[in-house]
Amino acid sequence: MAKKQSWRKLSLLSRITNLLSTAPQELPKVSDEEIENGNISTTIRFDPVVHSYFSTQADHLGTSLQSVVSMVLKSVMMDSVKDVGTELYSLCQRFRYIFSVHGISDFDIPKFVPGIKRSQLLNDKELLNVIDNQTIELLAQTFEVDIDWLKGVENASVTKYGLTDWYKNIDSVLNQISKHRVNCEEVTLHFITKNEGFTSESELLHRFATATDKEDGGSAFEITVAIETVKEVNGGSIPHITVMDAERWNYTKLRMHMLLLVQLAQGSNIRLRGHSIASPGFVKIQFGEAHPIELLSMMSDRDSMYWSPEFVLNDKRIYRPHEYQDMGLLSDRLLNDYDVGYFDENPYHNDVLVKDIDLTLWALQNSFKFSQDERKAWQNGNTSIIKAKARS
Structure with missing residues (x-):
């Protein structure tokens, strides 16, 4: 009998994604005109407790409440819709994230990825052209992350499931x-x-x-x-x-x-x-x-x-x-x-x-x-x- 996964152990992103997983995966086509016009404004009404929670997160991150809500909703969309564009977008985001979380500035990235130019870091399309399989394998080994996570396919960044014991070890x-x-x-x-x-x-x-x-x-x-x-x-x-x-x-x-x-x-x-x-x-x-x-x-x-x-x-x-x-x-x-x-x-x-x-x-x-x-x-x-x- 499969072990039931505790709801409390799921991340916020996983919970929301699970709730939306039954929705249609085919999204309506977004026109070029809509893309050129930029962000679309809308009004959201929060319960007081929810508003307080996200306001606290915004203060912690040093950004606006609007930006936090937008990031959460965008993450849910990216996690739910697994098309090629999404995976490539995730690849660029995770490439930048893994250096950022290790305290490495964009300026110093070429020290760790031979062949990459700083100018290529300015544009995701140019960046994608230099992140080949060899680069992905190098990053996975250097930072001990899962290769499929780097590619935007998996959600877990750690190399393998489970941690080493220290008690009795x-x-x-x-x-x-x-x-x-x-x-x-x-x-x-x-x-x-x-x-x-x-x-x-x-x-x-x-x-x-x-x-x-x-x-x-x-x-x-x-x-x-x-x-x-x-x-x-x-x-x-x-x-x-x-x-x-x-x-x-x-x-x-x-x-x-x-x-x-x-x-x-x-x-x-x-x-x-x-x-x-x-x-x-x-x-x-x-x-x-x-x-x-x-x-x-x-x-x-x-x-x-x-x-x-x-x-x-x-x-x-x-x-x-x-x-x-x-x-x-x-x-x-x-x-x-x-x-x-x-x-x-x-x-x-x-x-x-x-x-x-x-x-x-x-x-x-x-x-x-x-x-x-x-x-x-x-x-x-x-x-x-x-x-x-x-x-x-």
């Missing part, structure tokens, strides 16, 4: 971080929760403490991990975010695993950040409705709140020494959590770079000692040269 997180560190990349480890209307850090701490006291689903407080770094491409750099699946703070072992990650970051000079972001954004990231890089803007949004992971874990209402008394050394605990067969049986570990946690930790903390050849060896999964270096 600490070894994989360590390996991801180590790949960046040995490549001389700065790494920031973010812990993300929903902002449930918190107005102060004390309210947030109280929420953490409440969830610590109860393991039942009714007081569940989700938290996820994101790894932020910078990716070098064709002499330029772009921000990169890997977001992982959210889990309940209520679990004692999850809190222990978070403490392990915090200790790792502290011992390896990895920056730590905690953020509570608006609930809609949190859900979009978790369900693949927003590209992971959008998390950067969500974390700096006025509805988000910064918090210190170290401060939370050390709060007397949250830190329970008896929960961690058997934790021991970080590497020992990790090795106790996973037996040898686990690495081969668990599908999440198929791409694990190294199965030796002690070696991973050593590489993290001594990456500055690696030569260029040793960095390449580590990146490619050849650990013998690193093992020899660790013994010396």
